[in-house]
Amino acid sequence: RQFYQRARRRKKLIGNFQNDLYDQCLQFYGQPPLENISLTEFETFAVERLKLLKTVENVGVSCGKSSEQYTKKLDAEISSLNFPHRGGISEYEKRRKDHISHFILRLAYCQTEDLRRWFIQQEMDLFRYRFNCLHSKHKTDFLHKNNLKYETVSAEEKKNLKDKLIASSYGLSGTKVEEHDVYKVPFQDALDLVRTRKVYLLAGNAYIPHHEIVTIVLNDFRTRLSKALAMTARSLPAVQSDERLQPLLSHLSHAYVGQDYSIQKNIGKISLEQIDALSGKSFPLCMRHLHKALRENHHLRHGGRMQYGLFLKGIGLTLEQALQFWRSEFVKGKVDADKFDKAYAYSVRHMFGKEGKRTDYTPYSCMKVILSNPPSQGDYHGCPFRHSDPELLKQKLQNYKVSPSGINQILELVKGMHYQLACQKYFELTHNVEDAGFSLNHPNQYFTESQKLLNGGRDIKKEVDMSQRSQENPASVTHPSQANSKQAHEEMGDLDSFFQDE
Amino acid sequence: MMPTSDYDPACLPDLLPLYYRRLFPFSQYYRWLSYGGVSKNYFQNREFSFTLKDDIYVRYQSFTTQNELEKEMQKMVPYKVDIGAVYSHRPSQHNAVKSGAFQALEKELVFDIDMTDYDDVRRCCSAADICSKCWTLMIIAIRILDRALREDFGFHHLLWVYSGRRGVHCWVCDDAARKLSVAARSAVAEYLSLVKGGEETLRKVVLSDPIHPFINHSLSVVERYFQQYAIVEQDILGSKESVDKVLALLLVQFPDVFICLCVSVKSSIKKGGQYFDKEIMLQYCYPRLDVNVSKGVNHLLKSPFSVHPKTGRISVPIDLKELNTFDPFEVPTISLICEELERPTADEAEEDDVKDKENEQEAGERRRIRDYKRTSLAKYVKVFDRFLEAMARSWKGEMLKKSGELETSFSVFLTFMSFTYT
Numbered sequence: 001r002q003f004y005q006r007a008r009r010r011k012k013l014i015g016n017f018q019n020d021l022y023d024q025c026l027q028f029y030g031q032p033p034l035e036n037i038s039l040t041e042f043e044t045f046a047v048e049r050l051k052l053l054k055t056v057e058n059v060g061v062s063c064g065k066s067s068e069q070y071t072k073k074l075d076a077e078i079s080s081l082n083f084p085h086r087g088g089i090s091e092y093e094k095r096r097k098d099h100i101s102h103f104i105l106r107l108a109y110c111q112t113e114d115l116r117r118w119f120i121q122q123e124m125d126l127f128r129y130r131f132n133c134l135h136s137k138h139k140t141d142f143l144h145k146n147n148l149k150y151e152t153v154s155a156e157e158k159k160n161l162k163d164k165l166i167a168s169s170y171g172l173s174g175t176k177v178e179e180h181d182v183y184k185v186p187f188q189d190a191l192d193l194v195r196t197r198k199v200y201l202l203a204g205n206a207y208i209p210h211h212e213i214v215t216i217v218l219n220d221f222r223t224r225l226s227k228a229l230a231m232t233a234r235s236l237p238a239v240q241s242d243e244r245l246q247p248l249l250s251h252l253s254h255a256y257v258g259q260d261y262s263i264q265k266n267i268g269k270i271s272l273e274q275i276d277a278l279s280g281k282s283f284p285l286c287m288r289h290l291h292k293a294l295r296e297n298h299h300l301r302h303g304g305r306m307q308y309g310l311f312l313k314g315i316g317l318t319l320e321q322a323l324q325f326w327r328s329e330f331v332k333g334k335v336d337a338d339k340f341d342k343a344y345a346y347s348v349r350h351m352f353g354k355e356g357k358r359t360d361y362t363p364y365s366c367m368k369v370i371l372s373n374p375p376s377q378g379d380y381h382g383c384p385f386r387h388s389d390p391e392l393l394k395q396k397l398q399n400y401k402v403s404p405s406g407i408n409q410i411l412e413l414v415k416g417m418h419y420q421l422a423c424q425k426y427f428e429l430t431h432n433v434e435d436a437g438f439s440l441n442h443p444n445q446y447f448t449e450s451q452k453l454l455n456g457g458r459d460i461k462k463e464v465d466m467s468q469r470s471q472e473n474p475a476s477v478t479h480p481s482q483a484n485s486k487q488a489h490e491e492m493g494d495l496d497s498f499f500q501d502e
Numbered sequence: 503m504m505p506t507s508d509y510d511p512a513c514l515p516d517l518l519p520l521y522y523r524r525l526f527p528f529s530q531y532y533r534w535l536s537y538g539g540v541s542k543n544y545f546q547n548r549e550f551s552f553t554l555k556d557d558i559y560v561r562y563q564s565f566t567t568q569n570e571l572e573k574e575m576q577k578m579v580p581y582k583v584d585i586g587a588v589y590s591h592r593p594s595q596h597n598a599v600k601s602g603a604f605q606a607l608e609k610e611l612v613f614d615i616d617m618t619d620y621d622d623v624r625r626c627c628s629a630a631d632i633c634s635k636c637w638t639l640m641i642i643a644i645r646i647l648d649r650a651l652r653e654d655f656g657f658h659h660l661l662w663v664y665s666g667r668r669g670v671h672c673w674v675c676d677d678a679a680r681k682l683s684v685a686a687r688s689a690v691a692e693y694l695s696l697v698k699g700g701e702e703t704l705r706k707v708v709l710s711d712p713i714h715p716f717i718n719h720s721l722s723v724v725e726r727y728f729q730q731y732a733i734v735e736q737d738i739l740g741s742k743e744s745v746d747k748v749l750a751l752l753l754v755q756f757p758d759v760f761i762c763l764c765v766s767v768k769s770s771i772k773k774g775g776q777y778f779d780k781e782i783m784l785q786y787c788y789p790r791l792d793v794n795v796s797k798g799v800n801h802l803l804k805s806p807f808s809v810h811p812k813t814g815r816i817s818v819p820i821d822l823k824e825l826n827t828f829d830p831f832e833v834p835t836i837s838l839i840c841e842e843l844e845r846p847t848a849d850e851a852e853e854d855d856v857k858d859k860e861n862e863q864e865a866g867e868r869r870r871i872r873d874y875k876r877t878s879l880a881k882y883v884k885v886f887d888r889f890l891e892a893m894a895r896s897w898k899g900e901m902l903k904k905s906g907e908l909e910t911s912f913s914v915f916l917t918f919m920s921f922t923y924t
Contacts, residue, residue: 164715166712167712167713167714167715167718168712168714168715187655187656187686188678188682188683188686191685191686191689192689194689194690194692194693195688195689195692195693196692197692197693197714197716197717200714200715201654201655201693201716202653202654202656203653203654203656204654204655204656204657204678205656
């Protein structure tokens with residue numbers, strides 16, 4: 001009976017709590033959560049938010065951030081992971097999870113500049129998405145409830161400035177100006193819009209239409225989060241000394257946070273004929289090695305098939321191409337077409353998510369290649385900088401025409417166990433640049449950056465003459481204008497006679 | 503037409519001491535940089551840098567009083583004086599401060615328009631030379647930037663200064679301007695930038711719909727001067743090379759002169775954007791700023807009333823009301839004003855009587871005030887005075903805000919009195 005009474009009382013408390021604490025769908029995460037939670041909840045919440053943020057990142061890269069696809073995919077992920085979103089009646093639990101998980105991830109991601117930058121970027125994108133989903137009225141409510149003192153412009157002033165407002169703000173029409181609020185904000189609070197001249201300025205104030213107020217709010221969000229993370233980092237030692245939390249936080253922040261290339265870009269832009277050439281110019285050493293082994297032996301074992309197959313998927317091969325590629329190679333060896341279709345085709349389809357329900361068919365990151373599944377005799381997978389004997393590595397680099405001094409630099413890095421830096425150095429030497437310009441942590445990233453460099457900043461082209469491109473210099477901004485001027489000069493030919501008489 | 507003494511850089515060692523003793527307007531200068539005493543130690547924490555004889559450069563100079571500033575400048579006789587930021591501590595003691603604690607806190611928002619940045623669009627001169635024909639570019643720059651800084655950004659206290667050779671500087675002295683962050687300064691400079699690209703870029707201005715009101719305002723200024731500048735002064739149609747350049751931008755049409763050329767070029771017209779004529783005008787005339795000068799809080803810029811060692815001209819304030827008649831070649835040189843100083847005048851005898859009744863410093867000041875008034879420098883100091891008067895009114899407001907009304911009205915009264923003293 002006592003228990004029943006207590007349960008009833010607690011329910012009532014929660015009821016009140018619900019009304020106050022999580023009355024809004026969206027929040028600024030100003031106050032940390034004050035309740036006790038179980039370790040299970042701690043872990044689950046954190047992992048689920050991390051999944052959400054990774055989706056935010058991937059979807060943002062593969063679709064435009066305001067496209068329909070983006071909306072659909074994020075909606076789906078937010079719902080499936082049980083996060084709050086378009087506002088509903090029974091959102092209390094979701095909002096609580098949103099609140100708590102954000103703060104847990106702060107602990108995991110405050111420690112280094114890279115982690116902080118990544119975390120802030122994804123949280124901002126998520127916030128922007130959720131803010132834009134709010135109804136206009138709820139947006140205003142949110143601003144007021146959070147003490148964002150953005151003054152609205154009077155109807156009369158709006159009328160006087162209507163033409164100027166329309167001429168300065170993208171996507172603003174006469175009706176929008178009349179119907180929706182326009183905010184007046186000191187220009188110092190709208191620097192991004194001022195810098196790009198996308199806003200009307202008068203007497204030191206920026207006039208921001210309703211649909212753009214999110215930019216201002218986001219700046220605010222970023223500033224606050226940045227400061228908060230710096231503070232969290234300072235109090236982190238105390239948290240890390242808790243043995244229950246330390247392994248979890250460590251696992252969370254070591255999880256690969258870059259792009260995971262699971263969602264394909266550039267599908268079908270590569271033809272199979274290009275792969276040999278590409279392997280020499282744009283593949284990282286591990287994949288070049290695997291490709292060579294496949295061509296020579298007409299076979300690769302499971303580990304090699306996984307590592308190389310997923311990589312190929314990541315650079316844009318379609319399922320049909322992949323099947324053709326593997327079959328044509330295996331068939332040259334000891335495997336006949338029938339056996340291939342029975343045994344190996346299945347695993348290729350698997351990689352493309354067409355069989356079973358694998359959770360992990362994303363191309364391997366460097367971390368994964370280096371740390372898991374070391375190769376044994378007869379294997380060609382792994383990271384050559386990590387797994388090859390230095391002498392063999394040296395020979396291979398010599399075969400690939402890397403300069404002796406370059407080889408020494410690479411071997412030094414390998415000795416210091418800086419495998420990814422060694423690969424980056426390999427990139428620099430084979431592309432003839434002093435600085436790769438990126439921090440290598442994924443084989444597909446190597447490929448993308450290499451293509452970017454060799455194609456002068458443009459995306460992968462279908463017909464690529466690799467030997468020509470390798471001499472090109474990365475600065476590509478001048479090309480279009482040079483082309484124009486050349487054309488113009490040609491057309492001015494007949495004007496020569498005009499001046500001849502002088 | 504004022505007679506100009508020929509300036510010889512070799513005379514600087516003789517002229518500068520005289521200039522700093524009797525002509526440099528120290529009391530106005532000090533009043534400016536103290537900003538009404540609204541912030542404590544504002545003058546004391548200001549960095550100055552001096553370039554001495556033989557190109558010796560010294561930074562982190564700072565002074566506690568006007569008197570100290572005068573004495574040091576008279577002693578060191580700098581060839582060039584630069585003004586830097588107001589720091590967290592006295593710059594002259596920066597080595598004693600724990601590293602990281604010595605920070606630049608505030609500084610005026612500044613702009614530097616340099617004629618060499620326009621070399622690709624002026625035919626009359628290049629590099630350090632300027633002439634009356636290309637000076638129009640400075641007029642255009644000043645008009646456009648002055649309007650934008652006042653009307654768009656809401657700044658009130660702008661001091662435009664002739665650099666002494668090939669450009670102009672703008673010092674935005676509002677309280678809000680002095681407190682701007684690096685990001686804010688850079689955003690303002692980018693808002694004001696329209697001409698982008700270096701040697702390799704042919705088409706440096708790109709306009710698209712909708713045209714921002716700022717661009718329209720700027721265009722109306724450029725249009726007023728374009729005919730005079732580009733067609734007449736720069737004669738951009740005067741040679742094949744120059745025409746090629748113009749046509750390479752796919753000029754659409756302009757005054758009658760172009761129409762006969764347009765026929766052969768008609769096919770190219772369609773390829774350009776709809777605002778080609780406006781883009782060309784802007785490319786030829788729109789101000790070119792160096793964003794780097796504006797964005798740094800600790801950036802050092804040549805001080806007003808500094809002497810330009812190569813030309814001998816004083817960096818004088820420009821009166822915007824007389825902008826159309828401002829002639830950089832009429833700006834006095836240090837040799838001229840030193841010469842004018844030596845000429846006796848009638849009223850001198852009277853003032854000598856009053857001299858005995860005042861203390862030495864005041865007497866010195868009075869004398870100096872009398873001195874510059876006898877020279878061509880006078881009218882420029884007047885411009886500076888007017889600028890200070892306008893700012894003083896805003897300091898009054900600040901002071902009242904900061905402390906109780908009763909307390910400050912007395913000090914404000916005194917401050918006011920000293921302004922009207924001259």
